[in-house]
Amino acid sequence: MAAPSEGGSKDELKTHFGTREGTYKLMPLSEYSKPSRVAYNGQTNTPVKVSFVKSNDGNGSATDRICFNVGRELYVYVYKGVKKAVDLTKPIDKRIYKGTLPTCHDFNQHYVTSDSVLLLVGFTAGQVQLIDPIKKEISKLYNEERMIDKTKVTCIKWIPQSPNQFLVSHASGQMYVYNEELPCGLAAPHYQPFKSGEGFSIYTCKTKSTRNPLYRWIVGQGAIHEFAFSPCSVYLAIVSQDGYLRVYNYNSMEVIGTMKSYFGGLLCVSWSPDGRFIVTGGEDDLVTVWSFHERRVVCRGQGHKSWVNVVSFDFYTSCVCDDMGCDFNGSEEDYHSSRHCHTKESVQKNGSDSNRNSLDGNGLNITSYRFGSIGQDTMLCLWDLTEDIIKQSAGRSRTSISTLSNSASCLPRCNSLPNSQKRNSIGNDVSAHAEGNSNANTHQIQNAVMNATNKFATLSVADRKESQEKKEHKRNFSLASRNTDKVNMLKSNHVKPVDDSIKLLGTLSCPRLDEVPILEPLVYKKIAQERLTSLVFREECLVTACQEGLVYTWARPGKGVSFWYT
């Protein structure tokens, strides 16, 4: 394959970019957009979001479907990945709305068959719609009369543990838990206090018969921009216009930790595949990595020229064990749908590789986390969070500190790590586990990639630890019940005056610029003419969308080839 020359002029859009695992290529024929392809004039500012769902059609084959919104329109197509896109004039479903625009959507990953999927759509005027884009039979409306909340829906997601419930956040700074089967009632809900804490309060509906919403959460000040459930489904991370990341135990509704942006609102949030880290992006043009276990900012990443709209961990590249390729590390999607697509990867590898693979599955060998970010600057950034960065900032007694102002900071990245060092980190991680640092790690990944070959190895490590700690594990694990965490929680509550973020400066929640390492992106490319609004990492590709309504598919290294030869 002759690689076309990488972009010449400054403003030219990139069609491929290189990483240490290889070259990612834009698949021009895999582009999705409105069928007419008429450039959308972008007058409204509702971001173009992308959702996916995979249905098993029996006999081992599966169909992916994609949903995206552009202006007042919503499209659902069969998604072919890196293969040629379907005929755009033949969407599975197309809807045009009047008076209210779709802002976000989410497929139910639990109730999926080849001829039925459930899609939730949130709107600018606050309403929520539930549709089946394939069957087109059901169409339910929630908050139809806008008596629950009149403001824009900012994020909507099915609740992983409760397939009939979903969570909706609004620009008002409130979130609501709905049950898909319950009515919203004819009158405005009356609420009664249920639980509250610093910076949040939770209410239930005060009615005889259960109705929607089941709960109302009021979180922080100003709009909630995004929320994300942890891979284990227990924890909920919420980012708001007030610049705070707040992490809750969703079931016990207790604050686990908080973080404050350097300045300005936080716009987006994502969990690492093992639940160890959360990355946020915001109006300070930074991405910020926060350690869930240690409740502290690990590092900040500077590269974007404007606000960061979406951050996302790449579940498929988050563990790099050699310089040749990327190893699979389990994903949330797999976890929920119990698929084992990593076996495909294993097949491609030789015997020794797959042997090591099982080690990866235990989460013992994570030396590098990959995450991506896209921004209003039309740029895509990829970042590597390596063990040395994590350790460097943990010490807090570093001698050399890179500062932002002379942007010449050059921090070691994992691709510069010698191989032996990476191997060493296996041992390091084991010791970290022994300290009771990350029980979550083991369990999560165990669940994510559990299969016959590595199950026993996993359990042997995890079980020993469990017996040491003698803690009950309801679903997966419960960090909040651990003593150390309670102490941490009290501490973090203590240092968290919600309306005085200045005092937080210099604390673990908002360190000074020179107190934590500054990452530089390993990839920084202009890939669109317009603001980027969506970024999804998939097994064989990554998908981006921009405000104009163009959905691009970027084949991962080696994944685009099959397309050219078929």
Added chain:
Amino acid sequence: MGANASQLEKEIGSEQFPINEHYFGLVNFGNTCYCNSVLQALYFCRSFREKVLQYKQLQKNQKKETLLTCLADLFFSIATQKKKVGTIAPKKFITRLRKENEQFDNYMQQDAHEFLNYLLNTVADLLQAEKQGTKPKNSSGDSKAKPDPTWVHDIFQGTLTNETRCLNCETVSSKDEDFLDLSVDVEQNTSITHCLIGFSNTETLCAEHKYYCEVCCSKQEAQKRMRVKKLPQILALHLKRFKYMEQLSRYIKVSYRVVFPLELRLFNTSDDACNPERMYDLVAVVVHCGSGPNRGHYISIVKSHGFWLLFDDDIVDKIEASQIEEFYGIPSDMQKNSESGYILFYQSRE
């Protein structure tokens, strides 16, 4: 006018309406929106307003009319209105302005940033002259002595440190410069944060721009950068949206989308800055509407008691914070016409 005023009052609600606060539109006297928009923005810079009103109290018996007394009278008049909302004609101020500076003595559209500069400098000069006991009349800059800082300086003045490194002898010389506002270049689809970083980027002085090095005693290539050493109480940021096009021999407007957050810290501070982590809150924005410097319109949006107001000459509207994004500019390079932020006022939190 009356209908609009009462509607605003209704919209805010009598219980929510801040005590001792007045929202008054300013009548346009023929293309004086550049003036009205800046005056409104300054009125809602709390510390500036307080100082102007104090001045009014102290100068009750002063006979001599200056631009500052006219400004004080105008602010006092707004602050002491019986009604909470309405309109006021800043006639005396405009007349005085036109009398004092021939640049503004016409009915043409003027540059709001030039007016802001002129106003702040004039007020500072008047105050300095009063301090020195001389007549404010001949204050316009012939005194060479280092003048005492006035409250205008206390509020708006910051310091830049200009570091130049001679590429021949490697000597670094630094020179401090005071500023009342920063003028930053704008780029498409960026943030004000990025524009400020760009402002402090290292530039190489070469060819005809070579730098005279005191050590080498000759013109040398050098690297220069300017970073903020003292952060002002109110940080006024001017976005350079009017660009001179040689081919057209006129200024065109650059409508680039430049986002500005409600909360701001600076990245481009010098290593010896005294308070580099100062947290700022956006309090006012002067917005230019239209396609060029000599056509179009100025309005301002201000924050008052937690909510946002839009002042368009004599019209005052309450707006949602989420509507501020309408004033970031336009992401497409094709369109020149826009309603885009032109001067941002950030108030330090502490």
